[in-house]
Amino acid sequence: MILALVTLALHGALAGLFYTFSMSVMPGLNAIAPEQAEEAMRSINRKILNPWLYIVFLGSPIAALVAGFLAGGSAALWFFAAAAVSFAGSFLVTVGINVPMNNALDAGKMSWKDYSSRWTTWNTLRAVASIASLVLVGVGLANL
Template identity: 40%
Template sequence: MAEGGVMGGAFEIAAPALSALAALGAAAVGGLFFGFSNFIMAALARRPAGEGMAAMQAINVTVLNPALFALLFGPAVLAAAAAALAPSTAALAAVAVYALGCIGVTGTRNVPLNEKLRRADPQEPGAEALWRDYLRRWTRWNHLRAAACFASAGLALAA
């Protein structure tokens, strides 16, 4: 249909709405990651290593659920749809920053660390060293994920 027609008007409304929803989702995920970086991991680090490890192992099991997957992957899908409808530098950057900084880092950095922790016995010798290394490395990558989510949210709003 010609520009300004019914479909043109729908796209003009859909792209900003999708961008806003992508920004909201990315900010929510960023807030979740920020909470882990800011106080959850610090609280777990204050517990004896075996307790902290066991708590994080439990978190890593319960976090794998459809609601988290929708929240984690939803902003990427929404931002990509918005960028497809109304391509702009900000829209494309929102997709790239979220895909690489949130999903990419999660899959290549945080998940492998979680898998290593899952296989560990909190009561075995060496568990404390493993736990301290995990805390340091996982939290560092989590800071990056949080920052990428917040940056993507800002870019989606600017699109």
């Protein structure tokens, strides 16, 4: 039960992080000059790489997977589904799309105009996947 609650908290934190970026950070950056937005995003991308992010980002699918193995029964299926959605919709999208775009912005190979809309679209997908994972964990908890 404790691991399931930790799993819920991790997924909630990750969903909130991605949601916040799409709903406030990116619109806020789009409201300033592109050069300022690029510099601010570069700073954000450097500072976000910290242990707290890694605990939430990597911990969410791992915790759901472990919770699934420990839960058994129908609850296990919900936790496994949460792990799969989190892995595909958050982890794979992040490492395959958002991080390469961050690196391109950081290297000056992508303009804010080319970056912002595309990055936000993929980030919103991460938010939706993380919210779906959160719901799946919740259903898993209800089936314990």
